Amino acid sequence: xxxxxxxxxxxxxxxxxxxxxxxxxxxxxxxxxxxxxxxxxxxxxxxxxxxxxxxxxxxxxxxxxxxxxxxxxxxxxxxxxxxxxxxxxxxxxxxxxxxxxxxxxxxxxxxxxxxxxxxxxxxxxxxxxxxxxxxxxxxxxxxxxxxxxxxxxxxxxxxxxxxxxxxxxxxxxxxxxxxxxxxxxxxxxxxxxxxxxxxxxxxxxxxxxxxxxxxxxxxxxxxxxxxxxxxxxxxx
Numbered sequence: 001x002x003x004x005x006x007x008x009x010x011x012x013x014x015x016x017x018x019x020x021x022x023x024x025x026x027x028x029x030x031x032x033x034x035x036x037x038x039x040x041x042x043x044x045x046x047x048x049x050x051x052x053x054x055x056x057x058x059x060x061x062x063x064x065x066x067x068x069x070x071x072x073x074x075x076x077x078x079x080x081x082x083x084x085x086x087x088x089x090x091x092x093x094x095x096x097x098x099x100x101x102x103x104x105x106x107x108x109x110x111x112x113x114x115x116x117x118x119x120x121x122x123x124x125x126x127x128x129x130x131x132x133x134x135x136x137x138x139x140x141x142x143x144x145x146x147x148x149x150x151x152x153x154x155x156x157x158x159x160x161x162x163x164x165x166x167x168x169x170x171x172x173x174x175x176x177x178x179x180x181x182x183x184x185x186x187x188x189x190x191x192x193x194x195x196x197x198x199x200x201x202x203x204x205x206x207x208x209x210x211x212x213x214x215x216x217x218x219x220x221x222x223x224x225x226x227x228x229x230x231x232x233x234x235x236x
Contacts, residue, residue: 065091065099072103081110101127101137105144112148121148139165143175150179158183166196174200174207178215194222201226 072087088110091103108123124145128138146153146161158179165176177200184193197219201212219226 069099069103084110098134098137101133105141108144117148121145139172143172146179155183155187168199168203173203174211178211190222194219194224198224198226
């Protein structure tokens, strides 16, 4: 090792040697791993670009699918089922998302209007059994499926299917509860049916008025004064 130049201190010399050593180390590391480092950086940038593209593409596709679904509903509102079905089928055939689920349910409703109960049930069941679809869509499809085949189902099947939805905390309480109460009647359990109809009658704003009125009448037929219970609940 060369002696330090005249006029320099030991500390300055050692610092210079240390910096030279660090440069040698960095050069050695770069020569050995430079390509790997560049590759990692490039892969990271590509991954980031891919993620940003996916986010933008997904948002764009969701907007496009929403427009396609709205266009299909326009055909329904204009009473043009021949044009509505292929339009809905196109949306339903895409990725499993909310629009696809709504399109299948709309197809099922249209098939019911055409007296094609078998085809309608198949559409509803496809949504019910699609685990990638949000639970609210699956619950709606289950209610529609059960309503479409209610007459052919055993009472216990209806009660088992809709039991979790036929409670006051469920947003589907009115419709699901009405079918479960009717199933209790079919099974000969008048007490359970009357009790559930009374609960529906007192369901408040979460239950449609038409369903509440029917529930009051049916509960009365079964010996439960749902109207009086409702008044007592308001007083309390």
